[in-house]
Amino acid sequence: MKESRSKRFWDGFRYGAPIMLGYAPVSFAFAVGAVGSGLPWWVVILISMTNFTSAGQQAGAGLMVANSAWYEIGATVFVVNIRYMLMSLSLSQRMLQLPLTKKLLLANGVTDEIYYLAMKKDGLTGWFFAGLSAGPYLGWVGGTVLGALAGAILPASIASALGIALYAMFIAIVVPEIKKSHPALFVCMTAIALSVMLAYLPGLSLIPSSWSLIIAAVGAAALGAWLFPMDGEEAAV
Amino acid sequence: MTVYYLLMVLVMAVVTYIPRAFPLALCRKPIKSRFVRSFLEYMPIAVLAAMTFPAIFTSTASVLSASIGMVVALVFSYLGFNLLPVALLSSAAVFITEFVQFGWHF
Structure with missing residues (x-):
C-alpha cells in the first residue's frame, strides 16, 4: 500500500531541506550581483521565480545588462541549460x-542538486519529488528577494565571498559519492581533467564554456559507463 | 525598458523549461541498454565536477581566496559535513583571505 500524498510530500520536503538552506546564499549572491550591475530589483526577483537555475539565469542577467537581443539571450541560456x-x-x-x-509540472524542479537527490531516492514518487523541489524553490526565491533588497548596501567583500558558495555545495555533494565508489571517483576526475583541458588548451579554449561543460560531462560519463557498466536495474551513484 | 525586461525574462523562462520538460515528458519506456543506463547514472557527478572545475577559481575576487575556499570545502566535505555548513565555511574562508589580502577598502 502506498503512503498518503502529504506524507510523501513532506518526506520529500525534509529530504530537500539542506538544498533549501544551501540555495538561499547562492541566490542571495546572484541578486546582489545582478542589482549591483544595474537590473531593477523586481526583474531580478522575477528571473529567479521563473527560471530557478543558477548558471543559466546568471548568464541571462549579464546579457540583459548589456541590452543583448532576445535571440542571443535565448541561445546562450538554452545552451547553458542543455545539461x-x-x-x-x-x-x-x-x-x-x-x-x-504531472511530469510537465514537476519538470520545473529539475535542478542539479534536486535531480541529484531524486536519483539517490529509492521508489521515487511524484509527490515526493514535488516536496523535494518545493523547499529549494522557496530558498531560491527567498534568497533572491533578500539579496535584491540588500544589493544596494552590501559591501563587495561579502558578495565576493558568497560567489564560491555554489561551487562549495557542488563539492559537498560529490565528495561523499567518490569516497564510496571507485567508478564515481574515476568519472569525477575524468570530468575535471576534460573541463580544465577545454578551458585552457590553445584552440580548445575557443569553445564557449557552456559547450565545454556538456562535452566534458558527456565524455566522462560515457567513458565511465564503457569501462564500469553498472549491473541490475538500480545503480549505486 | 520594462517591456524589454519582461520579454527577456519570458525568453529565459521558456528556454530553461524546454530542456527540463521535453525528455521527461517524451521518454515513456525503460531504457534497455546497460551502457545508456550507466551513462545516465554517472551523469550527475560528471556534470557537477565539470561545472566546478575550473570555474571555482574565478568565482571570487582572487584565485588565492578561491583556492583556499576550495580546500576548505574539500576538507569539510571529506569529514562528512552537510551542504550548508560546507558552503558557509568555504565562504568564510574566502572572506578572511580577501580581508588579509586586500584589507577593509576592497
Missing part, C-alpha cells in the same frame, strides 16, 4: 508511471 535534458532523460526512467500533466 538539464540529460537529467530530465535519466529522471524519466524513474517516473515512467506518472501522467503527462
Whole structure:
C-alpha cells in the first residue's frame, strides 16, 4: 500500500531541506550581483521565480545588462541549460508511471542538486519529488528577494565571498559519492581533467564554456559507463 | 525598458523549461541498454565536477581566496559535513583571505 500524498510530500520536503538552506546564499549572491550591475530589483526577483537555475539565469542577467537581443539571450541560456535534458532523460526512467500533466509540472524542479537527490531516492514518487523541489524553490526565491533588497548596501567583500558558495555545495555533494565508489571517483576526475583541458588548451579554449561543460560531462560519463557498466536495474551513484 | 525586461525574462523562462520538460515528458519506456543506463547514472557527478572545475577559481575576487575556499570545502566535505555548513565555511574562508589580502577598502 502506498503512503498518503502529504506524507510523501513532506518526506520529500525534509529530504530537500539542506538544498533549501544551501540555495538561499547562492541566490542571495546572484541578486546582489545582478542589482549591483544595474537590473531593477523586481526583474531580478522575477528571473529567479521563473527560471530557478543558477548558471543559466546568471548568464541571462549579464546579457540583459548589456541590452543583448532576445535571440542571443535565448541561445546562450538554452545552451547553458542543455545539461538539464540529460537529467530530465535519466529522471524519466524513474517516473515512467506518472501522467503527462504531472511530469510537465514537476519538470520545473529539475535542478542539479534536486535531480541529484531524486536519483539517490529509492521508489521515487511524484509527490515526493514535488516536496523535494518545493523547499529549494522557496530558498531560491527567498534568497533572491533578500539579496535584491540588500544589493544596494552590501559591501563587495561579502558578495565576493558568497560567489564560491555554489561551487562549495557542488563539492559537498560529490565528495561523499567518490569516497564510496571507485567508478564515481574515476568519472569525477575524468570530468575535471576534460573541463580544465577545454578551458585552457590553445584552440580548445575557443569553445564557449557552456559547450565545454556538456562535452566534458558527456565524455566522462560515457567513458565511465564503457569501462564500469553498472549491473541490475538500480545503480549505486 | 520594462517591456524589454519582461520579454527577456519570458525568453529565459521558456528556454530553461524546454530542456527540463521535453525528455521527461517524451521518454515513456525503460531504457534497455546497460551502457545508456550507466551513462545516465554517472551523469550527475560528471556534470557537477565539470561545472566546478575550473570555474571555482574565478568565482571570487582572487584565485588565492578561491583556492583556499576550495580546500576548505574539500576538507569539510571529506569529514562528512552537510551542504550548508560546507558552503558557509568555504565562504568564510574566502572572506578572511580577501580581508588579509586586500584589507577593509576592497
